[in-house]
Amino acid sequence: MPLKSINPFTGEEINSYDIFSKQEMNDAIDDVAKNQKSWELKSVKERFKLIAAVKNHLLENKERFATLMTAEMGKLKSESIAEIEKCALLCDYYMEVSEEMLQPEEIKTDAKYSGIDYDPLGNILGVMPWNFPFWQVFRFAIPTLIAGNGVLLKHASNVAGCAVALEEIFNVTKEGVFATLLISAKQVEEVLANDKVNGVSLTGSEAAGRSVAALAGKYLKPSLLELGGNSAFIVLNDCDIDRAVDDFIVGRYLNSGQSCVSAKRLMIQEDIHDTFLKKLKAKVQEFSTGDPNWKNTKLAPMARKDLAEELEAQVKESIKKGAKLYYGNERSGAMYKYTILNDVAPGMPAFDEELFGPVTAAIKVKDLDEAIALTNNSKFGLGVSIYTSSTDAVRARASEFNEGAVFINSIVKSDPRIPFGGVKNSGYGRELAKNGLMAFVNQKTIYLKD
Ligand code: NAP
Numbered sequence: 188m189p190l191k192s193i194n195p196f197t198g199e200e201i202n203s204y205d206i207f208s209k210q211e212m213n214d215a216i217d218d219v220a221k222n223q224k225s226w227e228l229k230s231v232k233e234r235f236k237l238i239a240a241v242k243n244h245l246l247e248n249k250e251r252f253a254t255l256m257t258a259e260m261g262k263l264k265s266e267s268i269a270e271i272e273k274c275a276l277l278c279d280y281y282m283e284v285s286e287e288m289l290q291p292e293e294i295k296t297d298a299k300y301s302g303i304d305y306d307p308l309g310n311i312l313g314v315m316p317w318n319f320p321f322w323q324v325f326r327f328a329i330p331t332l333i334a335g336n337g338v339l340l341k342h343a344s345n346v347a348g349c350a351v352a353l354e355e356i357f358n359v360t361k362e363g364v365f366a367t368l369l370i371s372a373k374q375v376e377e378v379l380a381n382d383k384v385n386g387v388s389l390t391g392s393e394a395a396g397r398s399v400a401a402l403a404g405k406y407l408k409p410s411l412l413e414l415g416g417n418s419a420f421i422v423l424n425d426c427d428i429d430r431a432v433d434d435f436i437v438g439r440y441l442n443s444g445q446s447c448v449s450a451k452r453l454m455i456q457e458d459i460h461d462t463f464l465k466k467l468k469a470k471v472q473e474f475s476t477g478d479p480n481w482k483n484t485k486l487a488p489m490a491r492k493d494l495a496e497e498l499e500a501q502v503k504e505s506i507k508k509g510a511k512l513y514y515g516n517e518r519s520g521a522m523y524k525y526t527i528l529n530d531v532a533p534g535m536p537a538f539d540e541e542l543f544g545p546v547t548a549a550i551k552v553k554d555l556d557e558a559i560a561l562t563n564n565s566k567f568g569l570g571v572s573i574y575t576s577s578t579d580a581v582r583a584r585a586s587e588f589n590e591g592a593v594f595i596n597s598i599v600k601s602d603p604r605i606p607f608g609g610v611k612n613s614g615y616g617r618e619l620a621k622n623g624l625m626a627f628v629n630q631k632t633i634y635l636k637d
Contacts, residue, residue, distance in 0.1 A: 223337035307335030309385030411616030416569030420450030438598035
């Protein structure tokens, strides 16, 4: 079965792509592995030539790539443009800091010299999701390449056009150290079994994470997992409500709610609970929904009709278990309109699972203690936001959150300069910042006695 790209807004097929045969897949791996041998001998500075060319090609073709992204997975055109610009910033960041970060590090001992060299591991497979089809690939591939590795990409099946475009972008200087493998999830095992492949980074669902981590164990390859989340967004009585409402709308509804760090569980302290929800509803009901290419649209369709149907079933089950529908819950094909559930509690899908779409799960809480207990009552642990004016007091309690990140008076977001990753079923390992460069290196001990 070929990989098919379907426009989720129109329902039309955009393109179809033949899946690689075993031979084609192995040939692509062989080519990258051969080129990686000379790539790793280049200095970090020399490797920047590729990164700079990638960045330029990306920006020169911004309109074309943004149009493709929006057509394949439905996100707002303005969000596609912003995603491309963020990828370019990530290139700039790593070109600024990597040389110093990858320098050998001396450690004083009784030897004449001892320390650590940061060498590449070889060729790393990235198994990537569709929700940020360029950003997810860039944040994995740029530091991995700069560290001297080759990169193999298995992208999500519904964004095969983006996968092909990414191969064009990363091969703009003909280094040949990046290849897109148009393969199915089942073929991932054959890639990991290949001796020329030395590690895997997966961003995706828990199910995919379990499966790829098991394969990484079977073939003894290092792995990094960035999985799902059901992040809490805690609003305390002493916060600036209007600012919190505006931020929440971005945090929950950006990318049609299809982000791992979306503010999925909204915990509002009791004194401001009703006011907050009223303000939230008043704002979202004024926003336009629909065509992702229209400049005034605020909420675009979800990436696939089946995902919208799955979300609708989770909402239905939550209502059956006692959640109250406060606003919305209208679906047509992949278009799911703004939805707010209230009185959400443990035992409902809206609390226990990840709602990967534009649905708010509101919960009234007595105080910060209750909010911390409810935040931690989750199989996930990606990030939490707390809105308050008692910033020092809340910062002092950060260690009580079993999360990969604590953001105060900000939505949880990724930034090239700070590490990103989760705990519990949200995965392990960290991307971005220095951690991203270190994800797939051999931290080689050097010891020179005299
Ligand atoms: P997905 O269905 O798990 O797919 C992600 C990638 O894994 C795709 O390339 C998919 O290929 C592949 N895959 C799926 N099952 C696999 C298996 N058994 N073996 C090998 N590969 C497999 O996830 P998605 O629907 O694309 O993305 C949404 C999920 O990603 C959400 O849970 C979201 O929270 C998470 N996510 C996490 C982060 C983070 O940084 N923590 C960021 C973004 C998204 P096919 O498309 O061919 O099935």
